[in-house]
Amino acid sequence: MISYEGLEKILKEKGIGKTELSEELGLSTRTVAKIAKGERLSRRSIQRIADYLGKSPDEVMREISDNSILQVLRDEKEMKISGGLYHELQVRMTYNSNHIEGSTLSEDQTRMIFETNTLDDAGDRIPVDDVLETVHHFRAIDYVIDTAEDDLSEDIIKHIHYILKHDTSDSLLGWFAVGDYKKRVNVVGGRETAKPSEVRERMKTLLTEYNAKEDVTIEDIISFHAEFEFIHPFQDGNGRVGRLIALKECLHHKLIPFIIEDAKKSYYYRGLSEWKNERGWLTDTCLDGQDTFVRLLDMLDIPH
Numbered sequence: 493m494i495s496y497e498g499l500e501k502i503l504k505e506k507g508i509g510k511t512e513l514s515e516e517l518g519l520s521t522r523t524v525a526k527i528a529k530g531e532r533l534s535r536r537s538i539q540r541i542a543d544y545l546g547k548s549p550d551e552v553m554r555e556i557s558d559n560s561i562l563q564v565l566r567d568e569k570e571m572k573i574s575g576g577l578y579h580e581l582q583v584r585m586t587y588n589s590n591h592i593e594g595s596t597l598s599e600d601q602t603r604m605i606f607e608t609n610t611l612d613d614a615g616d617r618i619p620v621d622d623v624l625e626t627v628h629h630f631r632a633i634d635y636v637i638d639t640a641e642d643d644l645s646e647d648i649i650k651h652i653h654y655i656l657k658h659d660t661s662d663s664l665l666g667w668f669a670v671g672d673y674k675k676r677v678n679v680v681g682g683r684e685t686a687k688p689s690e691v692r693e694r695m696k697t698l699l700t701e702y703n704a705k706e707d708v709t710i711e712d713i714i715s716f717h718a719e720f721e722f723i724h725p726f727q728d729g730n731g732r733v734g735r736l737i738a739l740k741e742c743l744h745h746k747l748i749p750f751i752i753e754d755a756k757k758s759y760y761y762r763g764l765s766e767w768k769n770e771r772g773w774l775t776d777t778c779l780d781g782q783d784t785f786v787r788l789l790d791m792l793d794i795p796h
Contacts, residue, residue, distance in 0.1 A: 494530050495554040502545050559746045565637050582606050586629040589732050591754040595622045621660045628656045640743035652736050656729050674727040685724035694723050708745045714778045718767040750781030
């Protein structure tokens with residue numbers, strides 16, 4: 493559902509009627525009718541209207557989701573509410589996902605960066621990349637929330653990788669493809685992954701099969717996550733990208749997301765390594781992560 497309440501308010505404040513707006517911007521009668529019916533306009537049309545009125549697109553159009561968890565996240569993100577679901581998701585998922593991959597930042601330090609945009613290192617030497625990738629992970633979660641209701645695509649997946657890895661030391665390496673598939677072979681835990689020449693085709697096949705499903709379940713998302721990690725399409729950052737994709741798809745399909753806690757890392761890695769032989773271990777670990785998210789919802793008294 494789309495709300496143009498902001499647009500109506502801005503037009504009233506400026507004394508501009510819809511007819512005048514459509515004439516000034518050359519909007520079709522169909523576009524004006526969509527506004528009246530609360531239907532989605534193209535991003536280009538929204539941007540044109542916003543630019544003309546000197547406002548941001550978010551001030552002109554507001555998307556209202558029938559997914560209560562997603563709507564809470566969007567509302568709290570927009571209003572910059574402290575201490576709510578959006579705040580806790582940012583801190584907890586960013587800390588755990590980065591720590592699984594070796595970040596040296598504690599949860600308290602992660603929380604400080606999110607809340608104050610500063611870091612008190614208490615004399616410790618903190619790698620610059622750990623700080624950058626923490627801030628980038630916050631922005632990647634924002635992007636996931638913004639695109640949650642869009643169908644999963646290669647462009648979305650690549651952009652998540654770009655958000656995470658741009659401006660890091662990896663991005664200075666000529667062969668490291670930020671926001672694009674890997675150029676060099678990589679091995680994970682002694683396990684062979686897809687060769688660079690295979691990645692594009694295997695990713696297209698994975699996405700085609702996944703997007704063809706009519707009723708996506710939590711098991712389907714876990715399966716996609718495992719197969720994505722087996723492909724390992726990027727030079728680095730695959731685990732974080734994969735877990736962000738899982739967050740997006742849970743929100744997209746109105747399922748409770750899961751947060752893999754750093755304390756459960758060994759179970760998570762075992763589940764991935766044994767996926768081809770035994771799916772239960774990874775499934776159980778992700779469902780345990782779903783229970784973690786449920787406890788957060790209950791603590792904040794959010795219906796689910």
